[in-house]
Each structure stands twice: as C-alpha cells, then as structure tokens.
Amino acid sequence: MDEIFGIPAPLLFGQLLLGLINGAFYALLSLGLAVIFGMLNVINFAHGAQFMMGAFAAWMLLEYAGLNYWWALLLAPLLVGAFGVILERTMIARLYKLDHLYGLLLTFGLGLIIEGVFRNQYGSSGLPYRIPPQLSGAWDLGFMFMPVYRGWVVAVAAVMCLATWLVIEKTKIGSYLRASTENAALVQAFGINVPRLMTLTYGAGVALAAFAGVLAAPIYSVNPQMGSNLIIIVFAVVVIGGMGSILGSVITGFGLGIIEGLTKVFYPEASSTVIFVVMAIVLLARPAGLFGRA
Amino acid sequence: MSEPMLKVKGLEAWYGESHVLHGVDIEIAEGEVVTLLGRNGAGKTSTLRAIMGLIGRRTGSIRFEGTELIDLRPDLIARTGIGYCPEERGIFASLDVTENLMLPPTLRPGGLSIAEIHTLFPNLKERARSPGTKLSGGEQQMLAIGRILRTGAKLLLLDEPSEGLAPVIVQQIGRTIRELKTRGFTVLLVEQNFRFAQTVADRHYVMEHGRVMDMVPNAELGASLDRLNEYLSV
Numbered sequence: 344m345d346e347i348f349g350i351p352a353p354l355l356f357g358q359l360l361l362g363l364i365n366g367a368f369y370a371l372l373s374l375g376l377a378v379i380f381g382m383l384n385v386i387n388f389a390h391g392a393q394f395m396m397g398a399f400a401a402w403m404l405l406e407y408a409g410l411n412y413w414w415a416l417l418l419a420p421l422l423v424g425a426f427g428v429i430l431e432r433t434m435i436a437r438l439y440k441l442d443h444l445y446g447l448l449l450t451f452g453l454g455l456i457i458e459g460v461f462r463n464q465y466g467s468s469g470l471p472y473r474i475p476p477q478l479s480g481a482w483d484l485g486f487m488f489m490p491v492y493r494g495w496v497v498a499v500a501a502v503m504c505l506a507t508w509l510v511i512e513k514t515k516i517g518s519y520l521r522a523s524t525e526n527a528a529l530v531q532a533f534g535i536n537v538p539r540l541m542t543l544t545y546g547a548g549v550a551l552a553a554f555a556g557v558l559a560a561p562i563y564s565v566n567p568q569m570g571s572n573l574i575i576i577v578f579a580v581v582v583i584g585g586m587g588s589i590l591g592s593v594i595t596g597f598g599l600g601i602i603e604g605l606t607k608v609f610y611p612e613a614s615s616t617v618i619f620v621v622m623a624i625v626l627l628a629r630p631a632g633l634f635g636r637a
Numbered sequence: 638m639s640e641p642m643l644k645v646k647g648l649e650a651w652y653g654e655s656h657v658l659h660g661v662d663i664e665i666a667e668g669e670v671v672t673l674l675g676r677n678g679a680g681k682t683s684t685l686r687a688i689m690g691l692i693g694r695r696t697g698s699i700r701f702e703g704t705e706l707i708d709l710r711p712d713l714i715a716r717t718g719i720g721y722c723p724e725e726r727g728i729f730a731s732l733d734v735t736e737n738l739m740l741p742p743t744l745r746p747g748g749l750s751i752a753e754i755h756t757l758f759p760n761l762k763e764r765a766r767s768p769g770t771k772l773s774g775g776e777q778q779m780l781a782i783g784r785i786l787r788t789g790a791k792l793l794l795l796d797e798p799s800e801g802l803a804p805v806i807v808q809q810i811g812r813t814i815r816e817l818k819t820r821g822f823t824v825l826l827v828e829q830n831f832r833f834a835q836t837v838a839d840r841h842y843v844m845e846h847g848r849v850m851d852m853v854p855n856a857e858l859g860a861s862l863d864r865l866n867e868y869l870s871v
C-alpha cells in the first residue's frame with residue numbers, strides 16, 4: 344500500500360490529517376457562530392478576533408503568570424468569554440430590535456479594533472507557543488507518522504462539538520435555547536429571563552472560539568491575523584451548512600476540511616478556492632444551506 | 638366585592654406608531670371565568686399581549702393581586718403567576734411534546750402534576766416523543782393549555798382556544814375550562830364563538846375598536862342577544 348490512485352500514501356494521509364485538523368477548527372468556530380446566530384440573530388463578525396484572543400490569552404497566561412497549556416485551556420475561554428459578556432451587555436444587546444446588518448457592522452468593527460490593538464502591542468510577526476510536553480512526539484501508525492498534538496486537537500474538537508450538541512439537544516437550558524430561537528418573546532412570557540440567556544449564549548459562543556484559539560496556539564503561530572485568515576473560510580462553512588444549524592455546522596466543518604485536504608493532493612491549484620466553489624454550488628441548489636430550514 | 642384579582646384600568650397600547658388599545662377596563666375576581674368577545678381586529682389579542690408585556694408600548698394600569706405590572710418585563714409578569722396561551726398556540730417545532738410541556742418554569746407551588754395533565758389530555762401522553770408541531774391542531778391546543786397548568790399560575794389568559802377546531806375538540810376544551818374553574822383557576826378567555834363562550838363563562842366583556850364597550854353576566858346573555866349580535870356580527 345505505497346500508492347493510492349497514483350498518489351504516495353503518506354502524502355495522501357498527511358493531507359487528509361491536515362484537512363481534518365483544519366476541519367476541527369472550522370467546526371468549532373462555525374458551531375459558535377451558529378449558536379450565536381440562532382439565539383441572538385447576530386452574525387458575529389468578531390468571532391475570528393475572539394479566536395485570536397484565546398490564543399493570545401494562552402500565550403499571556405504562560406508569559407506573565409507562568410500558567411501552562413492546561414490552565415490556558417480552562418482559563419482563556421473563561422476570560423475571553425467574560426469579555427464577550429461585557430460586549431453583549433454594553434453594545435450588542437442594543438441592536439436586537441434592528442436589522443441584522445447593524446449587528447454585523449458592529450461586530451465587524453469590534454473585530455477590527457481588537458485586531459488593531461493586538462497588532463499595536465505585539466506586532467504581526469507572531470509569537471511562539473510550544474506544544475505541551477505531554478502531547479509532543481508522534482505515533483507511528485505504520486502508513487504514516489501522526490503527531491500526537493494533532494490527534495489531540497481532532498479528538499478534543501470532536502468531543503467539544505458533541506458536548507455542545509448534547510447541551511443544546513438534551514438539557515433544560517438547551518430546550519430554552521431552541522425555543523427562544525423559534526419565538527423568544529413567548530419564551531420570555533413563560534417567565535424565562537431571555538435577555539440573560541442571550542448574554543450567556545454570546546459568552547459561551549465566544550468562549551468556544553477562545554477554546555479553539557488555545558488549541559490552535561501550538562499549531563499556528565500566535566499572531567493578530569490568525570483569526571481573520573480563518574474566519575472567512577468559517578463563514579463559507581456556515582453558509583454551506585445552513586445558518587443556525589448546529590449539527591450542520593459541525594458536519595460541514597469537518598467535511599470541508601477533508602475536501603480541502605484532498606484537493607491539495609489531487610489538484611493543489613484549487614485548494615484555496617475549493618470551499619468557495621462548493622459554497623457557490625450549494626447556494627445555487629439549496630439557498631438555505633445543506634442543513635438549513637428554508 | 639373585595640379587591641379583584643386582576644384590575645386593568647385605562648390600558649392603552651401601541652404597535653410602533655399604530656395605536657390599538659384606547660383605554661381598556663377589565664376586572665376579574667379570583668375563581669371567575671370571564672370572556673373577551675368581539676369581532677376580528679377589535680383588540681382582544683392585543684389586550685392579552687399588553688397584559689403580558691408583549692406589545693411595543695403600553696400605558697395605564699394593570700394590577701394583579703396588588704402588584705402593578707405596567708412597567709414590568711414579560712418574564713417578571715409571568716412570574717407573578719400568570720399563564721399565557723397565545724392565539725397561534727406557540728408550539729415549538731424543535732421541541733418534542735414532553736419538552737414543550739415542561740418548558741415553562743414552575744412559578745409557584747400548586748400547579749397540576751404531569752399525571753393530572755395527562756388525565757385531562759390523554760393524547761399528550763400517547764404522543765410524548767413527537768415533535769410539537771407534528772400534532773393535530775386540537776392536540777396542539779391541548780398542549781398549549783396543558784403546559785401552563787403545570788406552572789402554578791393562577792390566572793390563565795387563553796386566546797381563542799376553540800378557533801379552527803372540530804366540534805368534539807371544542808367540547809373537550811370547554812369541559813377542560815369548566816374543570817379548571819372547579820380547581821380554582823381564574824380564566825380570561827378571548828373568544829369570537831359566543832355559543833362556546835356561553836357554556837364556560839361567568840361574565841362577558843365586549844370589545845370594539847380597542848375599547849371595552851359592554852359587560853354582560855352570563856345569566857343575562859339570552860336577554861342581551863340582540864345587543865351582542867350588533868357588536869359581533871360581521
């Protein structure tokens with residue numbers, strides 16, 4: 344088994360793995376976007392900046408407080424999520440009664456400001472963040488070497504997606520979320536504090552982005568643009584999966600990561616555009632997205 | 638008569654710029670079943686929405702068991718002990734029947750148990766795992782009523798529960814409302830079907846153009862038929 348379709352097996356599996364890793368980030372980020380959009384009706388364009396803040400939070404916790412990767416995985420989402428809660432309370436909450444476009448413009452502007460502040464402070468060359476010693480090294484799978492950290496990222500991302508899905512589909516608070524997505528006014532008229540639920544949802548979506556940022560820190564270098572590079576693709580993923588569909592964004596995220604990886608093997612020239620081609624085709628055939636309700 | 642349970646006075650309400658309620662006055666004593674009759678567009682639904690705080694702007698006074706509701710948020714209004722069943726029923730498609738039934742949080746002790754709700758509406762038990770909107774219209778109405786009986790709310794606002802349902806289902810809803818009265822619930826019932834209203838209510842308020850025009854005790858309904866027909870005929 345040296346070659347598959349004339350392609351050396353290690354190359355094929357290597358790209359497949361890279362695709363899976365990228366897919367893990369697409370899934371985590373589009374999941375947060377979908378949850379926020381479903382509940383708040385806001386397209387959170389600051390999501391990429393919040394992902395970047397998660398990576399920076401990990402770097403800062405290590406640099407200034409001596410707290411390692413494992414602490415960062417716990418604390419960075421909490422810190423950045425709290426920042427999200429403040430943004431929601433002070434600014435975003437004022438826009439719910441207006442058109443989508445206002446929320447989009449506000450969060451887009453916030454994203455640019457956050458990025459600018461970090462670029463000003465830390466430059467744009469990128470800061471190194473080491474793989475934690477427990478997760479360094481590689482497994483020999485026979486047909487390829489699999490870096491332990493990459494396997495970890497895929498596994499943790501999958502677990503987080505599953506956990507988020509379980510919370511939304513199987514818990515009481517999840518039923519409040521689903522019901523509010525359909526008819527928030529009625530849910531509030533049953534005695535549920537919907538404004539607070541919206542704040543928490545935004546905070547949780549932002550925390551999820553920051554969590555992805557911590558996972559990304561040892562793979563990509565920690566730099567102010569790391570979010571904006573990724574987020575464009577993530578928006579395409581969300582559009583393909585169907586705005587607001589939880590399961591759709593997870594499946595689409597992983598799936599498109601893999602498609603992108605395979606394109607790198609079979610037709611490298613198209614690898615950076617394949618997702619947008621898929622988006623165009625899906626939008627023509629199913630304007631509400633693959634999993635969206637029209 | 639002692640202080641009424643619900644006392645609405647001079648209630649005005651707006652949807653954006655459009656002024657739809659022009660001074661509504663309603664009083665309901667504890668344990669009463671009172672209807673709000675009137676043609677389409679008279680302002681019945683808007684009155685219930687204004688009581689729940691689900692309307693753009695409102696002024697006047699809404700006192701419920703001594704608490705003024707006019708400046709409260711909808712969730713805080715509900716928490717004073719009011720259950721709301723909207724005209725469009727508001728069954729959630731992404732929740733199954735049990736989740737729909739369990740959605741409203743308990744507001745006070747003393748609500749019906751799930752077993753009691755299943756006794757009132759056996760269909761809800763059989764279809765516990767179906768998505769809420771896969772139910773028939775009648776079953777959705779039972780679900781919409783059933784889910785606010787659990788919460789301990791003592792005042793129920795029901796918006797046209799008989800609308801668009803088959804006669805046997807309307808009879809079942811009527812039996813349910815009478816049963817609720819014997820259990821001590823207070824009901825404000827919006828209706829257009831006054832034959833049905835007659836079988837369940839103690840008194841009737843008649844609305845037109847965003848105002849209460851008349852109040853008729855159920856016992857005098859026969860004698861006031863001509864007057865009522867004038868308000869209700871299309």
Ligand SMILES: Nc1ncnc2c1ncn2[C@@H]1O[C@H](COP(=O)(O)OP(=O)(O)O)[C@@H](O)[C@H]1O
Binds near residue numbers: 652680681682
């Ligand atoms: N969402 C809304 N926006 C603007 N006007 C409304 C809205 N809902 C109802 N109205 C208007 O308010 C008036 C009262 O309507 P409604 O309370 O629904 O009457 P009813 O329930 O008695 O049929 C009508 O003139 C109706 O057109």
Ligand SMILES: [Mg+2]
Binds near residue numbers: 681682683724
């Ligand atoms: Mg109505």
